[in-house]
Amino acid sequence: MAGFTLCATEAYYSHPMESVVDEVCASCGNSRLPDGNFCLFCGDVLIEPASPAAGAKPPSNRVPDTADKIEYAGFWLRFLAGAVDVCVEAVGALLITLAIDFVLRHFGRTFGIDRWNAKVFAGFAYIPILAVGSWLYCAFTESSAWRATLGKRLLGLQVINIDGGRVSFGQATVRHFMKFLSFFSAMIGFMMAGWTKRRQALHDIPTDCLVIRVAPNRFSLPRP
Numbered sequence: 560m561a562g563f564t565l566c567a568t569e570a571y572y573s574h575p576m577e578s579v580v581d582e583v584c585a586s587c588g589n590s591r592l593p594d595g596n597f598c599l600f601c602g603d604v605l606i607e608p609a610s611p612a613a614g615a616k617p618p619s620n621r622v623p624d625t626a627d628k629i630e631y632a633g634f635w636l637r638f639l640a641g642a643v644d645v646c647v648e649a650v651g652a653l654l655i656t657l658a659i660d661f662v663l664r665h666f667g668r669t670f671g672i673d674r675w676n677a678k679v680f681a682g683f684a685y686i687p688i689l690a691v692g693s694w695l696y697c698a699f700t701e702s703s704a705w706r707a708t709l710g711k712r713l714l715g716l717q718v719i720n721i722d723g724g725r726v727s728f729g730q731a732t733v734r735h736f737m738k739f740l741s742f743f744s745a746m747i748g749f750m751m752a753g754w755t756k757r758r759q760a761l762h763d764i765p766t767d768c769l770v771i772r773v774a775p776n777r778f779s780l781p782r783p
Contacts, residue, residue: 629723632716632770634753637760643710648696652689656681698731711770721767730766737762 632640663677672680700708706717706725718734720726726734741748741761748761757769 630772631758632772633758634750636714636716637752637770640708640710640714640716643713644708647709648689648693652685652692655688656685659684694732694735697735698728701731702726702728715773717771717773719769719771721769726768730768734762734766734768737765
């Protein structure tokens with residue numbers, strides 16, 4: 560009876576300890592997300608506990624640390640690239656809005672739209688044009704062979720996935736809309752690119768994306 564009680568006690572205390580070790584990041588000590596590949600706080604790759612079985616291979620959804628092979632882009636480089644992209648998006652949306660205003664000014668009366676209503680429509684159209692245009696601009700360019708927007712390409716940056724390959728259009732789309740989370744967290748989500756291990760912002764971590772620097776002589780159009 561004493562032996563049975565001792566075994567039951569050991570079994571009771573061993574499982575919670577394994578769960579705590581598995582849910583804590585080894586780099587910063589913060590709790591990890593369930594089934595997450597990266598720590599939400601420092602961006603470090605989370606490593607699965609060693610399997611008791613001899614010769615067992617690590618799960619395929621865990622990636623090795625490649626910090627010695629690639630150079631991650633820091634906060635200020637990404638900030639400058641983002642500033643260039645915001646200007647490109649704003650100017651592009653303005654040009655499209657002016658084109659709509661030109662069409663309505665010359666042909667609006669054909670459809671019963673007077674000059675004042677045409678001006679109001681063109682003014683309000685700028686916001687949705689900017690929103691949709693910035694999404695398509697980021698998603699298409701970052702999932703293209705460039706792997707970068709114009710701002711990132713100008714500063715020698717690329718967006719890749721954790722395997723080092725090109726991100727998909729859907730992945731780039733989710734990453735773009737996750738920027739709102741970084742924005743509405745008092746901009747802390749963007750600032751995380753300054754201190755996380757892989758210089759990941761908040762919107763990079765859930766989408767398993769990395770922003771890296773490429774050498775000038777390597778910043779050519781990669782093969783698909």
